[in-house]
Amino acid sequence: MKRTSIRKQLQRLLFLCSIVSLFLLGGIALLGMMGARINSTENGYEMGAKAAETVSDTLKQEAEDRLQLLAAERASYIGLEMQRIADRTELIRKEMNWILSHESEYPQRSIAEPNRENAGKFVPQLEFAAGLNREALAHEIGLTANIQDMMMQVAMMNGEDTIISAASKNGFTITVDTNSAERFTAPENARPRHFDGTSRPWYKLAKEQGKLTFSNVYMAKFAHKLSIACAVPYQAQNEFAGVVAMSTSLDKISQLVLNTQAETCFVLDNKGQMLFYKDDTGIIKELLQKDIGDSTLSDAGIETAVHKMTAGESGVCNIAIDGKNFYLAYAPIKQTGWSFAAALDAEDVLATESKTRTDVLALAKKNVAAMDAHMTMVILVMAVAIALIIFAVRWQGQRMGERFVRPILNLADGVREIAGGNLDKKLSIHTGDEIEYLADSFNVMTAELQTYMRNLTQETAEKEHIATELNVATQIQESMLPNIFPPFPERSDFDIYATMHAAKEVGGDFYDFYLLDDNHLMITIADVSGKGIPAALFMVIAKTILKNFAMTMTGKDDLAAVVSCTNDQLCQNNDVMMFVTAFVGLLDIQTGKFIYVNAGHNPPLIYRHKTQQFCYMEVKRNFVLGGMDELDYQAQEMMLEPDDKLFFYTDGVTEALNEAEELYGEERLLTCLNEAGAEQLDLKGLLTAVQKSLAVHVGEAEQSDDITMMVLDYQGKQTGEV
Numbered sequence: 178m179k180r181t182s183i184r185k186q187l188q189r190l191l192f193l194c195s196i197v198s199l200f201l202l203g204g205i206a207l208l209g210m211m212g213a214r215i216n217s218t219e220n221g222y223e224m225g226a227k228a229a230e231t232v233s234d235t236l237k238q239e240a241e242d243r244l245q246l247l248a249a250e251r252a253s254y255i256g257l258e259m260q261r262i263a264d265r266t267e268l269i270r271k272e273m274n275w276i277l278s279h280e281s282e283y284p285q286r287s288i289a290e291p292n293r294e295n296a297g298k299f300v301p302q303l304e305f306a307a308g309l310n311r312e313a314l315a316h317e318i319g320l321t322a323n324i325q326d327m328m329m330q331v332a333m334m335n336g337e338d339t340i341i342s343a344a345s346k347n348g349f350t351i352t353v354d355t356n357s358a359e360r361f362t363a364p365e366n367a368r369p370r371h372f373d374g375t376s377r378p379w380y381k382l383a384k385e386q387g388k389l390t391f392s393n394v395y396m397a398k399f400a401h402k403l404s405i406a407c408a409v410p411y412q413a414q415n416e417f418a419g420v421v422a423m424s425t426s427l428d429k430i431s432q433l434v435l436n437t438q439a440e441t442c443f444v445l446d447n448k449g450q451m452l453f454y455k456d457d458t459g460i461i462k463e464l465l466q467k468d469i470g471d472s473t474l475s476d477a478g479i480e481t482a483v484h485k486m487t488a489g490e491s492g493v494c495n496i497a498i499d500g501k502n503f504y505l506a507y508a509p510i511k512q513t514g515w516s517f518a519a520a521l522d523a524e525d526v527l528a529t530e531s532k533t534r535t536d537v538l539a540l541a542k543k544n545v546a547a548m549d550a551h552m553t554m555v556i557l558v559m560a561v562a563i564a565l566i567i568f569a570v571r572w573q574g575q576r577m578g579e580r581f582v583r584p585i586l587n588l589a590d591g592v593r594e595i596a597g598g599n600l601d602k603k604l605s606i607h608t609g610d611e612i613e614y615l616a617d618s619f620n621v622m623t624a625e626l627q628t629y630m631r632n633l634t635q636e637t638a639e640k641e642h643i644a645t646e647l648n649v650a651t652q653i654q655e656s657m658l659p660n661i662f663p664p665f666p667e668r669s670d671f672d673i674y675a676t677m678h679a680a681k682e683v684g685g686d687f688y689d690f691y692l693l694d695d696n697h698l699m700i701t702i703a704d705v706s707g708k709g710i711p712a713a714l715f716m717v718i719a720k721t722i723l724k725n726f727a728m729t730m731t732g733k734d735d736l737a738a739v740v741s742c743t744n745d746q747l748c749q750n751n752d753v754m755m756f757v758t759a760f761v762g763l764l765d766i767q768t769g770k771f772i773y774v775n776a777g778h779n780p781p782l783i784y785r786h787k788t789q790q791f792c793y794m795e796v797k798r799n800f801v802l803g804g805m806d807e808l809d810y811q812a813q814e815m816m817l818e819p820d821d822k823l824f825f826y827t828d829g830v831t832e833a834l835n836e837a838e839e840l841y842g843e844e845r846l847l848t849c850l851n852e853a854g855a856e857q858l859d860l861k862g863l864l865t866a867v868q869k870s871l872a873v874h875v876g877e878a879e880q881s882d883d884i885t886m887m888v889l890d891y892q893g894k895q896t897g898e899v
Contacts (some may be wrong), residue, residue: 196567200311202564210556241493242328244521249491251442252508253516257324257432259324259407259512263389265331266407269324270389276323277413285319288351296358303327304360306348306373314347321351328353338426340397340404343411344374345419355502359399371812374420381421383408391513394427394446402426405513406711409532420568427452429471441503441521447514447546449487485515485775495523539692591616595623602866647718658687658719662861670766670894674860675887676868684883685712685757686827687720691727696767699727702887703759703802705828712883715755720726722746723761736763740774740802748806756803760796760825769817769893774810777801779828784855786820791850793843794823819893822855824863833871836878841871860888 276283291302303318305311309316321343328341332353340354350372360369373378379392389409406424410417429454437878443454478496482505485492491508493889502523509516584606591604602623606616662674673678675688685705693699701723706713726739726746740761747757760781762773775796782791799810817823826846833841846867863884869885 180805191362199885200563200760203559206559207556210552210559213552215383227615240521244339244504244519245491245493245508248442248506248517248519249672251506251519252491252510254369255430255444255515255517256512258511259391259603261508262335262407262425263391263512265335266409266421268753269327269331269341269343269423270409270411270421273321273324273325273411273419274413276320277418280320281476283320283323284327285316286322287319288322288325291357291360293358293361297355298357299329299353299355300357301329301351301353302357302360304350304352304372304374306375307371309348314345314349317345317347319348321345325353325417326504327353331762335423336423336429338400338404340400340406340422340424342374342377342424343419344377344380344422345491346375346417347419348373348375350374354400356399359401360750377408377422379408379422380420383410383422384417392422392424394452397424397426400426402428405430416529428502440516442519444510445483445486445516445518447487448584449483452515462536477846482518486518486641489514489516496520504631536883584608584616588612588619590618594618595619618638620806637795657720659690664690668766671764671789671890672860672890672892673887674864675702676864677883677885678880679708680829680880681709683710683713684708686829686883686885687716688825688885688887689720689724690887690889691724693727693730693763693811698764698766699724700762700764700825700887700889701759702778702825702827703757704829704883704884704885705757706755708883711753711755715757715803717748719743719757719759723759727761730763734812736761736772737774737810740799741808744776744800744802744804744808744810745806747803747824751803759889762823763890764817764889766891766896768818769821769891771817772812772814774812775799779826781826782824783815784822784824784850787858788819791824791847791855793847803818817893819891822860822863823889823890823891824850825887827885829880829884830871830886831868831884833875833884834878834881835875839874842876845874860890863888 197870198468205378207768236238274300288303290299291304292300297300301322309745324343328343332341337355340356341353342350344350352372352374353773355887358853360372362370368776376394377397378396382390382392387410393405394403394405396402404426406422408420408422410420412418437592441454443455443456444452448450454705478494479498482494482496485494486507486509489509493504493506494505496505504521505518506521507516507518532821539747553817586606591606594602603679604616606613609885649651658677663672665671665673673690675690677684677686679686685708687701687705689699689701691699696697701720703719703723705715705719707715723739723743727740730736730739740759750856756774758778760773760778761776764771773796776799780793780796783794794815796812797811800808831841831843831846847871849867850863853863854864858866
């Protein structure tokens with residue numbers, strides 16, 4: 178076979194491909210354009226009609242979306258107002274619970290019965306149910322009267338038409354409102370009418386529900402206005418003691434509706450009753466004249482909309498009233514079970530839609546005519562262009578063959594030499610196109626290969642050195658923490674087990690336990706701010722200082738002093754402003770007395786053998802160690818019974834995050850410990866159960882903080898021990 182150079186092959190291939198492509202594609206293009214010219218006229222009007230229809234649908238959808246957004250925004254605004262009422266009611270409830278649970282901290286206060294002279298002013302007043310033995314309730318009334326100051330503050334914040342009541346289950350009620358004069362039946366009556374708060378609808382509902390709730394609309398007894406109340410039960414000694422309620426008139430809430438931009442809107446309660454409305458278009462007036470069971474309402478879609486609103490749904494629907502169409506958007510007010518709705522006249526949307534449709538159709542006709550003329554011109558130009566291209570391709574093919582082949586050969590020779598190992602080879606090709614760029618890339622590649630090989634050798638050595646040091650640091654930290662369990666196998670009066678899992682190679686958490694003498698066990702669990710090597714170094718310092726001071730203790734009352742001294746020592750030269758939270762405890766093994774100091778750490782959990790349940794310990798949160806010097810730390814104490822257990826942990830447990838950024842939390846920890854079964858599991862098994870629960874919660878998420886846990890099992894002196 179006769180050999181032909183690449184130059185010749187390129188010229189022939191380019192020429193043949195160009196000729197075939199031009200005739201094939203040109204012929205197809207001309208035929209296609211002729212057909213397109215015919216079809217464009219026929220399809221142009223159809224496309225215009227579809228475009229007009231699409232624009233029309235879009236306008237309608239945008240109108241519905243705007244109306245739905247308005248309904249949702251206004252419902253949310255009303256909901257926020259109701260939530261504000263709920264929050265203030267809950268604030269009074271918490272204060273009442275605190276007062277009744279801390280009687281010794283509050284004096285007996287007096288509070289007056291209603292007085293006509295206080296008409297129109299917010300005042301606290303005491304009311305009684307008929308036949309009530311007031312002297313028997315004097316102590317409870319005097320204690321409960323301490324709530325009147327907060328009730329006054331909340332009433333002033335909430336404004337007029339506000340009634341705040343604290344109704345005791347024993348028949349007396351403390352009320353703050355402006356209706357003092359309404360409590361007297363006639364001017365000559367010297368005493369106000371009896372008032373039994375336990376008979377009011379809000380009291381019965383809150384007592385039945387056992388939680389914060391909103392009542393149905395009711396008539397206020399003395400204000401004589403339709404109102405809604407937010408009520409919540411309060412407790413004394415963990416027992417139901419009464420109900421706190423804050424009621425607001427519907428006139429005040431209706432202003433939230435009247436101030437909206439919608440011309441027509443209204444609010445329904447959960448029974449389908451209309452509470453208040455704004456009716457600039459007269460729609461609601463026509464609805465109020467009809468019965469909800471009227472068949473015309475069902476046909477118009479109103480009945481369906483009302484059912485969806487009372488069911489707490491949101492959406493947009495079409496309704497018809499006296500032959501006129503409207504868009505109705507509705508959204509729930511979750512706090513009260515109400516629903517807000519806004520209506521828009523469909524003609525306002527249809528008028529814009531009709532004009533837009535006409536404009537789109539006119540534009541389509543104009544475009545069809547212009548397209549027909551343009552395609553005729555394109556066909557003529559293509560015929561001339563095909564002839565010129567055939568000539569130009571042959572001439573340009575000769576030039577391109579020569580231009581491409583020579584630098585390619587030079588490039589191939591240079592690449593072959595580089596591939597042979599000569600990385601110092603530099604290609605010198607100046608064609609001003611991609612071939613020159615490719616040659617420059619080869620030059621850059623060889624230089625980068627040389628640099629990379631040098632750097633790779635150096636970085637590999639450095640990484641191996643760092644990895645070795647981190648491994649040694651991890652081993653050192655692990656050796657500093659007690660890791661042999663059981664730590665005191667000769668002791669049967671207590672046992673202890675602990676684990677620590679660092680988020681990095683080394684961590685800032687630590688735990689420690691040691692005997693000061695035969696009868697006293699010192700325990701510590703702590704968490705240094707931050708992670709990694711800085712936290713680990715600070716951990717070593719804190720652990721060492723705390724243990725050194727602990728070993729100097731001469732009495733059980735020295736624990737708080739030990740923590741204070743440790744804090745002062747850590748504050749010295751603490752330029753990096755690191756700190757550590759710590760829980761330090763001293764157990765008298767013989768008596769079970771446990772003295773402890775909490776320096777900003779998480780509260781431990783205690784397992785009582787008698788109840789066989791875990792619960793969180795009551796701890797005072799002293800300031801962290803290393804944050805501020807010369808602080809006095811307060812110690813607390815408690816008694817442990819045989820078979821009681823203490824569970825200590827760092828915030829890496831409760832603040833463990835899953836892939837959804839959700840915290841593990843204190844509630845999950847408490848539930849896990851109680852479900853694990855402390856009576857059936859040993860200490861290691863108990864910690865393993867918590868670790869499994871953490872693993873299930875975290876899933877594939879990366880560990881974000883050090884996780885440290887320690888559990889102490891107090892057995893006490895066994896029978897026969899001295």
